[in-house]
Amino acid sequence: xxxxxxxxxxxxxxxxxxxxxxxxxxxxxxxxxxxxxxxxxxxxxxxxxxxxxxxxxxxxxxxxxxxxxxxxxxxxxxxxxxxxxxxxxxxxxxxxxxxxxxxxxxxxxxxxxxxxxxxxxxxxxxxxxxxxxxxxxxxxxxxxxxxxxxxxxxxxxxxxxxxxxxxxxxxxxxxxxxxxxxxxxx
Numbered sequence: 001x002x003x004x005x006x007x008x009x010x011x012x013x014x015x016x017x018x019x020x021x022x023x024x025x026x027x028x029x030x031x032x033x034x035x036x037x038x039x040x041x042x043x044x045x046x047x048x049x050x051x052x053x054x055x056x057x058x059x060x061x062x063x064x065x066x067x068x069x070x071x072x073x074x075x076x077x078x079x080x081x082x083x084x085x086x087x088x089x090x091x092x093x094x095x096x097x098x099x100x101x102x103x104x105x106x107x108x109x110x111x112x113x114x115x116x117x118x119x120x121x122x123x124x125x126x127x128x129x130x131x132x133x134x135x136x137x138x139x140x141x142x143x144x145x146x147x148x149x150x151x152x153x154x155x156x157x158x159x160x161x162x163x164x165x166x167x168x169x170x171x172x173x174x175x176x177x178x179x180x181x182x183x184x185x186x
Contacts, residue, residue: 006043006154009086010035010078016053017076023058027065027072031057034077042086043154044131052124052135056090056147059120063094063145070143084153085133092144097137105137124149 017024017031024031042049057074064072075091097105105121121135128135128149135149 003045003047004043005046006041007046008039009042009049009088009151010039012046012050013053013076013078013088016050016057020054020057020061023061024074027061029061029064029072029074031074031076034075036077036079036086039078039080039086040084040153040155042131042151044151045127048127049131049151052127052149053088055120055124060090060092060094060145060147064092067093067095080153081150084155085150086153087148087150089146089148091140091146093140093142094144096139096143097145099139103137 013033013035017033057076060074061072064074071093073093075089077089077091079087079089081087125135128151131151133149133151135147138146138148140146
């Protein structure tokens with residue numbers, strides 16, 4: 001079962017960047033962070049949420065490694081929303097995602113990679129959903145892709161945790177079966 005606790009999301013993301021350092025360096029990617037100061041803590045399973053961040057970073061690094069043109073840059077930012085949630089954005093300078101496939105990338109077994117299985121983003125979305133947040137993708141303004149997710153602040157999550165998850169979901173429901181919603185680290 002998830003181990004829920006309060007933690008600093010900026011610090012958690014920094015730890016994941018350190019874990020991904022080898023892949024980042026090997027692929028010549030420049031990572032910049034723009035973290036909100038005094039970000040309110042979030043409540044959730046630290047390991048699961050770090051897995052989401054790691055998957056998104058490694059996907060961005062891999063996407064940029066296939067693109068020979070231009071610099072390879074990843075900007076990771078956090079901000080506090082007016083509703084008390086935290087917004088995390090990961091902008092890369094890779095080839096981007098076909099606009100017709102922006103929602104499909106979260107479907108189980110759908111992949112844009114030649115050696116991909118198509119489970120990573122589906123699992124990421126189910127983890128974020130289980131934490132009361134939302135994960136989505138867009139095209140980056142200049143080039144590349146941007147993946148964003150929200151998480152309720154610890155105080156917000158505690159006051160709304162009694163609401164059934166199905167009633168709070170956005171219209172982007174997964175097509176993954178309940179059996180596939182197991183934590184990625186098991």
